[in-house]
Each structure stands twice: as structure tokens, then as C-alpha cells.
Amino acid sequence: MLEARQILQERYQLKQKLGQNAGRQTWLAEDLATEPKEPVIVKLLAFGDRFQWEDLKLFEREADVLKNLSHPCIPKYRDYFSIDDRILWFTLVQEFIPGSSLKELLNQGRKFSEQEVRKFATDVLEILNYLHSLIPPVLHRDIKPSNLILGEDNQIYVVDFGAVQDKATAPGGTFTVVGTYGYTPIEQFGGRAVPASDIYALGASLIHLVTGTAPADLPQRNMRIQFSDRTNLSPQFVRWLEGMTEPDVEQRFKTATQALEALNSRLVSQSSFLVSQPHGSRVQLKKTASQLEIKIPARGLQFSDSFLIFFVTVWYGFLITSGFVLYPFLLLHWIAGLFPLTLLILPAFGEVYIYFNHDYFFIVWKLFGHHYRRQQGNTSAIHNVYINREPISSNNKPLMCVTVEAGTQKYKFGSFSPELADAERKWLVREIKEWLGLQ
Structure with missing residues (x-):
């Protein structure tokens, strides 16, 4: 013994x-x-x-x-x-690596900030990049907090290669199921471990650090770990972690390099100049890790509407008092008056509501609380958000609006009913792109 x-x-x-x-x-x-x-x-x-x-x-x-x-x-x-x-x-x-495993620190009640977890993510991804770049690639297959040591030098070390794989399993060959439940992706349980499998395990480990709860004990929806409501993370980092732990291996980050580049691009966007909400803006914006809501309220009647109010009043007053005289053309005159009436009512009393979550988004136009137009698309298809300045008339006057491009479709708002100020458009473009992680 x-x-x-x-x-x-x-x-x-x-x-x-x-x-x-x-x-x-x-x-x-x-x-x-x-x-x-x-x-x-x-x-x-x-x-x-x-x-x-x-x-x-x-x-x-x-x-x-x-x-x-x-x-x-x-x-x-x-x-x-x-x-x-x-x-x-x-x-x-x-x-021997002097230090403590991240699991030990979790058990001691240690809380990790987003900045710390980003640093851990960067360190481990660089290690995985080294392992996966070898010929043949070396897959750890058991990344989890107990196998990540925070050394006395404040550096992260990857230990315990007891589940390591240094070559692919031949088609039809036998394999050993290894890994730890909660950190191991579905394809690894099927014997098809790939570099993205280690990416998933790292993502699940990081989720454990930011929530203090093992991923196996967190709720799931469509096999996705639900964790955003348990943290105060930035939306960009939440979306990055979701990309790390995407159940479908084809939709997940394929390599450590790809994951690292995505993380760094979000770090850059966070440190860059932020456009704040313009002073006096009445736009309402609510942003969480899981959803983004924007409401552009009705602006009400303004002094600049005086001419339209006068014109519409005179026009319809004339039609009402002269109805019998103009009877043959009454319907045409009433229809002709709808255009200036629309120019008056929609900007003054129209509202726009824009909603995003990780699956879909929609834009709803309302008048006096009733929907009169709606557009909807898939959030995953969005690849750009910008201010549209395309000419739309013979005088080359541009249409100034916020444009969301999703696939081949363009969704626009903020040019009419109601109109946004240019500073508000810039602010909303920045907020939407940041939440989507498009910076």
C-alpha cells in the first residue's frame, strides 16, 4: 500500500x-x-x-x-x-503547478468579474490554439474548472490530459466516451470530438464562473444553456458565450483562433467611443442580455404643423359647407385631402416599436395605439445596421432612416411617422450594433 x-x-x-x-x-x-x-x-x-x-x-x-x-x-x-x-x-x-483550480475557488465562494473571465478565456484559447494546431491535433476533451489552475503567477494552466485524444476516430471504429456531463457537447458523447468540442467545454466552464452554478444545474432551452438572467455581463460577452456553447457544432466557433478573434473584436468595440443618447431625445430604450426594446413615441402636434393644420381645416371645411355644389366630385376631393391629412396625423400621433431577441426581431408601426404595419425577420440573418442616405426623389433628397439588413431584406424606420433626429439615428445604430455584436 x-x-x-x-x-x-x-x-x-x-x-x-x-x-x-x-x-x-x-x-x-x-x-x-x-x-x-x-x-x-x-x-x-x-x-x-x-x-x-x-x-x-x-x-x-x-x-x-x-x-x-x-x-x-x-x-x-x-x-x-x-x-x-x-x-x-x-x-x-x-x-507541479502551484496554485488553485478554478473549481476550488468556486467552492470557496470566489466571485469572478467579467474582466477576469475574459482574461481566463483568452489564456485558455491560446493554449487550445497550440494544442489544436499540432499534427495531429491534440484534443483535451475534458476542459472544466477543476482542470484549469490559476497559478500563483496569476496565469491559467490547463492540466489533466487523462481524456486526451491525439487522432481522429476512424469511421466505424470503436471509441471511449470521455468528458464531464454539463461541459461536454453532444457530438463528443457520440464519439466525434473535434476542436470545437473543446471550445464548447471552455464556454460551459466560463458560464460556471460567471454564474457560480455548474452548467448541468442551469436550465436549458433547445439544448442551449440559459444563463444570461443570472449575470450582469455585457450583452456582447453574453452573445460570445452563447456562440461558444452553441449545441450545433456547425454553428459553433470552429477554432480557438476564431473564438479569440471574436472575443477581441468585442473588446475593441467596448473600449471605442460610445454615442450616447442625445439630450432631449424621447426615444425609450431597454437593453438586457437577452433582448433589446426600442420605442419611438409620438411627437404630438408642433408649431411647424401650423400650415398643414390650416390647410386641412380649410379644405375639409370647404368640402363640408359646399357638399351639394361639388356633389359630382365630392369623393375625389375627400380622397385628395387624405394626403395632407396623413402628413399631419402620422408624424404627430404615430409610434414605432422595435424589438430584438436572439431568435427574431420585428418593427411595428402604431397609430392611436392600433397596429397598421408590421415587419419581422430572423436576428441571426442580420449582417449590418446603418443610416440609409439613398436618394428617393428627382431632387436627389435622401431618405434618412435607420436600416437593418437581414439577408437580402432591408428593414427601415425613423424617417417618418415619427421622424428621428440625425443624432438619434446615430445613437440607435450604435446601440443596435453593439447588442448584436456587429461592431
Whole structure:
């Protein structure tokens, strides 16, 4: 039986047992061959009653992969051997990383800010980029808070390569299901792990950090982890995490580089100049991580409407008092008066309501509280938001409106009923693009 102070291979002296589970033990030890004596991690797999050959296969693979890795944030391989201490033990020795796992910090009640989690995300993505760029790619397959160490140097380290895969499973071949429920994407449970599988596991781990709740304990909708209502994260970072944990592997970030570029682009947009709501604007905007609501209220009658009010009053007053004289043409005159009446009523009493969530968006035009026009589209299809200045008349006067491009369709508002000021259009374009993550 292994015990503290025992020396293995005449070199590694066991100091403290760190973990034990189903024929496995993990010890903190000292390497007596170094001066000063360096701490190391000794992982052991017992050849006993619960032994399975597949476990040995994974154990040996971990040793082989670690032996060929060279990254400052991955523990260095030291040794691999077997010992016979009444039980045959297969032994892997690797560098010890001083620090605490993110799982330990969570258990201690540690709260992580968005800035901290972004830093962790960047560090781990750079490590994954290194692993996935190797030939063949190395897939960790068990990224989770307990396997992410926050070192004493404030650097994140990726540890425990016990589930590592260094080559693709051949079609029709056998595979071992590895990973941890809640952090493992569906395709990995089917034996088809790809680089995007590690991306999902990292995203789920980051969600654990920002909510304090394991992803397996969070509600799901259409297999998507629902977490935005439990955080105070910026909408951009929420959408990025949703991209990391997209259930459909084809819709998820494909590579660590792609995920890192998306994260950095959002960081840039946050630090850039923000257009604030213009002073005096009556536009109402409510923004959360899951939805964006905009209401452009009716402006009411203004002094500039005086001429139209006078004209409409005179026109219809004349029609009413002269109805019998103009009877043959009465209907045509009433219809002709509708155009100036519309120019008066719609801008004065019309309202526009714009709503976005992560699935769809719609724009509704109202008059006296009643809908008279509606447009709807898919949020995922939106690829641009801008101020439209296209000429629309012979005098080349541009139509000034906010335009949302989704696929081949253009959805416009803010030019009429009611009209927005140019400063309001710029502000709304900025707010919509930021919420969509299009900056």
C-alpha cells in the first residue's frame, strides 16, 4: 500500500495524497534527483479488480502526449514507469503547478468579474490554439474548472490530459466516451470530438464562473444553456458565450483562433467611443442580455404643423359647407385631402416599436395605439445596421432612416411617422450594433 514518505523508483518521495478514485491515486511528491528538491505530481493507475484495459490505454496516451508537448502553461512530463507494491501501479510523473483550480475557488465562494473571465478565456484559447494546431491535433476533451489552475503567477494552466485524444476516430471504429456531463457537447458523447468540442467545454466552464452554478444545474432551452438572467455581463460577452456553447457544432466557433478573434473584436468595440443618447431625445430604450426594446413615441402636434393644420381645416371645411355644389366630385376631393391629412396625423400621433431577441426581431408601426404595419425577420440573418442616405426623389433628397439588413431584406424606420433626429439615428445604430455584436 502506498503511503506518505515512500520513495518510488528511488527518486520520487510521496508527500501528500491529493485524490483517490476507482483504482487511481494522485500524490504530491518531491523529485529527489533535483536540487533543490522540486515538487511534482504523481498519478497512479492500479492493475486491480476494477482495472479496465481502456483505462490503461488512456493513461498511456496521456503520458505519450505530455511527453511531446511544450507549452509554458501545460505541466511538463517528467517520467513514466510501473511499480509492484503488492499491486501493480502504472505511474505518470509531471510538473507541479502551484496554485488553485478554478473549481476550488468556486467552492470557496470566489466571485469572478467579467474582466477576469475574459482574461481566463483568452489564456485558455491560446493554449487550445497550440494544442489544436499540432499534427495531429491534440484534443483535451475534458476542459472544466477543476482542470484549469490559476497559478500563483496569476496565469491559467490547463492540466489533466487523462481524456486526451491525439487522432481522429476512424469511421466505424470503436471509441471511449470521455468528458464531464454539463461541459461536454453532444457530438463528443457520440464519439466525434473535434476542436470545437473543446471550445464548447471552455464556454460551459466560463458560464460556471460567471454564474457560480455548474452548467448541468442551469436550465436549458433547445439544448442551449440559459444563463444570461443570472449575470450582469455585457450583452456582447453574453452573445460570445452563447456562440461558444452553441449545441450545433456547425454553428459553433470552429477554432480557438476564431473564438479569440471574436472575443477581441468585442473588446475593441467596448473600449471605442460610445454615442450616447442625445439630450432631449424621447426615444425609450431597454437593453438586457437577452433582448433589446426600442420605442419611438409620438411627437404630438408642433408649431411647424401650423400650415398643414390650416390647410386641412380649410379644405375639409370647404368640402363640408359646399357638399351639394361639388356633389359630382365630392369623393375625389375627400380622397385628395387624405394626403395632407396623413402628413399631419402620422408624424404627430404615430409610434414605432422595435424589438430584438436572439431568435427574431420585428418593427411595428402604431397609430392611436392600433397596429397598421408590421415587419419581422430572423436576428441571426442580420449582417449590418446603418443610416440609409439613398436618394428617393428627382431632387436627389435622401431618405434618412435607420436600416437593418437581414439577408437580402432591408428593414427601415425613423424617417417618418415619427421622424428621428440625425443624432438619434446615430445613437440607435450604435446601440443596435453593439447588442448584436456587429461592431
